[in-house]
Amino acid sequence: MRYNAGEFDVAVIGAGHAGIEAALVCARMGLKTLCATINLDAVGNLPCNPSIGGTAKGHLVRELDALGGEMGRAADHTCIQFRMLNRSKGPAVYSPRAQADRAAYRLYMKNALECCENLSLKQAEIVEILTREENGKKAVDGVVTHIGAIYKVKAAIVCTGTYLKSKIIIGDVQYESGPDGLFPANKLTDCLCKLGLPLVRFKTGTPARVNARSVDFSVMELQEGDKEQVRFSFDESIQTKNTAVCYLTHTNEETHKIIRENLHRSPLYSGQIKGVGVRYCPSIEDKVVRFADKERHPLFMEPMGLGTQEMYVQGLSSSMPEDVQMRIIRSVKGLENVEVMRPAYAIEYDCVDPTALYPTLETKLISGLYGAGQFNGTSGYEEAAVQGFMAGVNAACKILGRDSVIIDRSQAYIGTLIDDLVTKGTNEPYRMMTSRSEYRLILRQDNADIRMSEIGHSLGLISDERHERVLKKYETVEGERERLEKTNIPPSAKLSKLLEEKNSAPVTTGIKLADLVRRPELKYDELKIIDPDRPELSDEIREQVEISVKYEGYIRRQTAQAEQFKKTESRRIPEDIDYTKINVLRLEARQKLQKIRPANIGQASRISGVSPADIAALMIWIEQRRK
Amino acid sequence: MTIAALATAPQRSAIGVIRISGNGAKDVIKHVFRPKYGKISVRRLTLGYLLSASGERLDEVLCAVFEAPNSYTGEDMAELYCHGSPGVLEGALRSIFAAGARQALPGEFTKRAFLNGKLDLSQAEAVIELIDSESEAEAVNAAKHLGGTFGQKIKSIRGELISLEAHFFALIDYPDEDIPEFSGSEAEKILDRAEKELDALCRTFQRGSLLREGIPCAIAGSVNAGKSSLLNALSGFERSIVTDIPGTTRDIVEQRIRIGGVLLNLRDTAGLRDSKDRVESIGIDRARKAIDESEIILLVFDGSREFESDDEALISKYSGNNKVICVINKQDIEVIIDKDRIKSLFDTVLELSAVTGEGLQELIDEIGRRIKPEKSDEALVTNPRYIECMTRALECIKRAKDSCIRGVGFDGVTLDVEEAARILGEITGEETSARIVENIFARFCVGK
Missing domain, CATH: 1.10.10.1800 (tRNA uridine 5-carboxymethylaminomethyl modification enzyme MnmG/GidA)
Structure with a gap:
């Protein structure tokens, strides 16, 4: 039996890293927000590596913090080891990374949601998104839980991570499940399909977890955190703790031999896994096959928290059967007697083709329906969090009747990430990388505050005082530079x-x-x-x-390039163009433009298959229409 | 961005107009144009000199400067009215690109004019057609060109740069992996190689344009040695095809012929001798200049007479010059000249008769041998857009190398490497960022 359970402005589906930021920002911007998740104990779960940040991802976290997001503060509060990576490689690529206490992180985030005004956190699986007709287009009208509660909403943000029709694969064993034994979300996929969204199937994986008591650390290399204080948040009052250590060991010839001899038992090589895998997150069997001449691969032992003996074995992602996994892991130095607590697994899930989204992360098809995180075809907690935030901001702005907020490529890695997704799409889970930004010398992690503070402040997410402090800081910098x-x-x-x-x-x-x-x-x-x-x-x-x-x-050169870039980015394209009718464009260009529906000329010019001549013709056509 | 292009057809004509538009137009003019008298005044024609990138005078030209918004494009603009020699115009464009402008895309001036509200809609429609047809022609052209050695060379240089980038990024993006460290000297070596290769390609531009415009070949000799008959013989020879209407440039008669697929610009010069006649002296001076500029000099002696003082002067001036092919003409009449002496002074001596055609084939063969490109796989660059891209890429590579040597962080160095790869990608029409990412995954074992 369905019943009307109440009314909200926004429903956020999922409380992972995307859902958390989406829900918090909507509520903080004054909207009545529902955040629904399959299991309340998995809010802010870190189902893969117990760390936040790293190269390019650290940039995302700092940008998010400067905008008023939560991830940076959560990571700082619950961090057990902090490092600034790439210190020897130049300031443009310094990258902060924290090992987080997984249980503490979940608790911190759950509490943050619970303490937030205007926000209702509920354990519920959303199985359907209701729509109504509005100006000849479908618009979000409500969401339905698996037990029949109907919440009337103006917008919904899909942050389903890897849960949509998710399937776990360990060797020849496959079963429907989300990560960490949580229920998959099977019904929502059908609803999204019915609504006409183009869904694809992606695959990712995670290595085994082991009991630290069964590991011989004496033969491994110790990896300590940084001596000096490093943090994500620009809020200087937070002190990060550096209490845990990691260890480094390696695979060896024996490991590789076991893998080669058992390749026929890998679902990756026997064709059982259909989802598109990640090149930058290959399983150990992938590594051994593709880089056959490498004698060893590094493995990092990372603690899952201070209150547990469980450790994450970074570098040993696999979808081999459990018995083979055992032989592989026990061939490693220091892991001869290891006790595996959770085996490595591969996971397949449904997500949306991100070119079905506007740069606001709203779906082109359904007004008020937004997507964020792994649902949009990305990989990684940080990528998810920034999308959740941006989708939340734009959903809120739409409801509040404000202009949408689009951060461009010359402003932040966030802008680069979203632009890549919605303009070029992706055929594998998209990971943020330093090389993806053409403005990386001006988009540094250290100056994320001055880059983002203005936006955060204008949205009311950064206090006057904090914003003033940022401005003051850069005035001082400028003064000293002049001196x-x-x-x-x-x-x-x-x-x-x-x-x-x-x-x-x-x-x-x-x-x-x-x-x-x-x-x-x-x-x-x-x-x-x-x-x-x-x-x-x-x-x-x-x-x-x-x-x-x-x-x-x-910096001067990149700033000049960024200004040039902004010029084409500011030439907006009307939303209602029917590209199929623009005869001056080549057929391929018409099709691509019709699919992507770029917001401005700059974005149009980045679509593959659209030539400079097409852009010129398009500009002139738009101008003609205007007159 | 300031753009420049030839506004008139790229062929020999009385006047060739180069158009420059953009914020930096006035700056560019400052670099490439020096007024003969006084200063440049806006919207007036100024007489002056067109300067090459190294500051040499290329031509005497008229220059007009227009200030925004009162110009065709609505931006700051300049126009240079040069003599219509393709060589001069190409030199001028190179100089202009060196001063900071880039080659305008097809229809770009008109596009800018339109966007600045300088054209009406019907004009704009015509522009679309123009852009379409021109860019298609360009695409066909480029595809042809890029299929060859040139395209492969650019791709290989670019590939090296992308590999360098990928290595750097693999290290940056995967600090935990066992990726070999990135050494400055290694990077320097790769950059140095890229610089040399690109530089060599740039230098073929000169030769490329020579091939297109015709290799200058002077016919020199004393009066009545039979120079004009040799010119006519070569022009009319069945194996050489006359491709152009002879144009008389003052006292020098030019004739373009094609030998073995290569265009040759034959120039019949005034007979060289000491003259008291002022008008003739001027002609002789010009002849000397034409001879000096030539790649091949056919030095003609009249075999039917003894050496005269003018011949002696020629011998002392040109013996030992490896551009010279010595021709002893008038073999059809009795040969009196001291052939052995000539043969002792010049490496290549041919005997022929321009009248009967005897020995002409040997001369043609000899010329053909000399003008053949040094290596058959030599990639020749003829498109000014390519040279402009390569020059910009070269600058980036030099800057990156310099930064490497000075010990600047790789985060800075790679910006220039990436920019160079991106610019070379403009030639080959390939995207750079995605290629770097692909390269990382193809070459390095990275991931959790």
Whole structure:
């Protein structure tokens, strides 16, 4: 029996990383929000690696934090080890990563949702999305739970992760299930199909978990966290703890031999797995087959939390039968007597072809229906979280009658991620990578605050005080930068000595401080001894000063490119164009444009199969129509 | 972005017009044009010199500058009215690209004009057709060109750059994996190789345009040595095809012929001798200049007479010059000249009769041998758009190499490498970012 259970502005389907951010932002923007999840104890679950951040993903988390999202703070609060990766590779690619206490993270997030005004967190499987006709288009009208409760809503955000018709595969054993023994969501898929959304089937996988007591760490390499304080959040009051350690070991010839001898038992190679797998997340059998000449592969032992002995074996993802998995894992140094608590598995699930979405993450087909996270064809907690946030913001803006918020490629990795998804689509779970951003020297993790704060502030998600603080910080940076450009240092014994020590070219006449900072071999901090007038500045500010001076040339060039980019991005395309009727376009261009329905000329030009001549013709056609 | 292109047809004509448009148009003019008198004034014609990228005078030209919004495109614009020699125009475009402009795409001036509200709708419709047809022609052209050695070379250079990027990103994006460290000297080596290869390709441009315009070949000799009859003989020879109407450039008669598929620009020069006649002196000076500019010099002696003082002057000037093919003409009459002496002074000496055609085949063969490209697989670049792309890519590569040497972080270095790969991708029409990602997964074993 169905019954009317009440009314909300927005229903968020799922309380994983996308759902959490979507629900929080909608509620914080003042909307009455329902967040429904299959199991309340799995809110903010980390079903795969127990870590947040990493390369490019760390950028996403920091951008999200600067916008007013929750993930950064949650990771900081529950972190048990923190590292800044790529420290030797230049500031543009520094990447923060935290090992999180999985149970604490879930609890933190559940509590955050529970404490949020306007937000109702409910354990319920949503099985149907109700629609009504509105201006000749379907629009979201309500959601239905598996026990028949109907909630009337104006918008729904699908954040179903890997749960849609999910199937777990371990060797020749397959069964319907979500991750960690949770129920799959089987019915919603049928509803989405009926609504006409193009669904695809993707595959991902996760390695085994083992009991730390059965591991011989004495033969492994210790991996400690950073000595200095690192955090995701720009909120400096949070202190991150660095209490846990990881260990490194390797596979060996014996491991590889076992894998090769049992390949016929792998569902990947016997054709049982149909979903499209991830190249950047290959199983150990993939690695051994594709990189046959590699003698060993690294494996990391990562703790799942402080209150448990369970450990995650990074690098040993597999869908082999359990008996083969046991032989594989026990061939590894230090894991000879290991006790496996959960075997590795592959998981297949339904998700949407993201080109069916607008850059707001609203579906083109159904007004008020949004998608975020793995449902949109991505992979990773961080990718999911930023999409959840952006889908939430745009759903809220639509209901509140405000302009939509689209972050572009020149502003943030978030913009790059969403633009790639909705413009180019993806044929495997999409992972954020540094190389995907063309503006990575201006889109650094360290300056995410100045890049995003304005947007967060205008949405009411960043307080005046916090926003002021960001502006003040960059004023100070700019002031110091100017001082360095203006201050001339005369030659002196002290300077000569410093330059000699650092193997830097000697100075005969005077030299500007900024020119010294620009020398790759000299560091801003080291120049303090010849710079008596230097003001006392915080670590964060000194870092900004150094980067902005050292990379000034690159930054200037990228900024100019970004401005150029913004020009085409600001040329909006009317939403109601029927491209099939534009005869001046080539047929392929017409079809592609009709499918993607780009929001502006810039986006149109990034669609593969649309040529510069098509763009010119399109611009002129639009102009003609306008007149 | 400032764009430039030839506005008139790319062929020999009285005047060739180059059009420049964009924010940087005035800057570009500052680099490539020097007024003969005074300053450049807006919307007036200024006489002056067109300068090559290295600052040499290419031509005496008229220049007009228009300020936004009062111009055809509505942007700052400039037009240069040059002499219509394809060589000059190509040099001018190269100089303009070096000053910061890029080659305009087909119809781009008109597109800009339209977008700035300078054209009405009916005009705009015509533009669409134009853009369509031109870009199609261009595409066909490019496809042909890119199928060959040139395309392969560009692809291979670009492939190297992408591999370099992929290696860097594999390390960055997968810091936990066993990926070999990225060494600065390794990167430098790859960049150095890319630079050299690209540079060599750029240099073929010069030769490419020579091939297109015709390789200059002067016929020199003292008065009445039979130069004109040799020209006529070569032009009328059955194996050489006359491709052009002879044009008289002052005192030099030019004739284009094709030998072994290569265009040759034969130039019959005034007889070289000391002259008191002012008008003749001017002609002789021009002849000398034409001879000096030539790739091949046919030095003609009249075999039917003894050496004269003018011949002696020629011998002392041109002996030892490896461009020279010595021709002893008038074999049909009695040969009196001291052949052995000529043979001792010049490497290549041929005997022939321009009148009977005797020995002409040997001369043609010799010319054919000399103008054949050095290597048969040599990729020749003839499209100014390609040269402009390659020049920009080369700059990026040089900058990246320089950064490597100075010890700048790889995060900075790779920006230039990526930009270079992207620009070369404009030639081959391939996307770069996706290729880098693919390359990472193809080459490195990464993942959880």
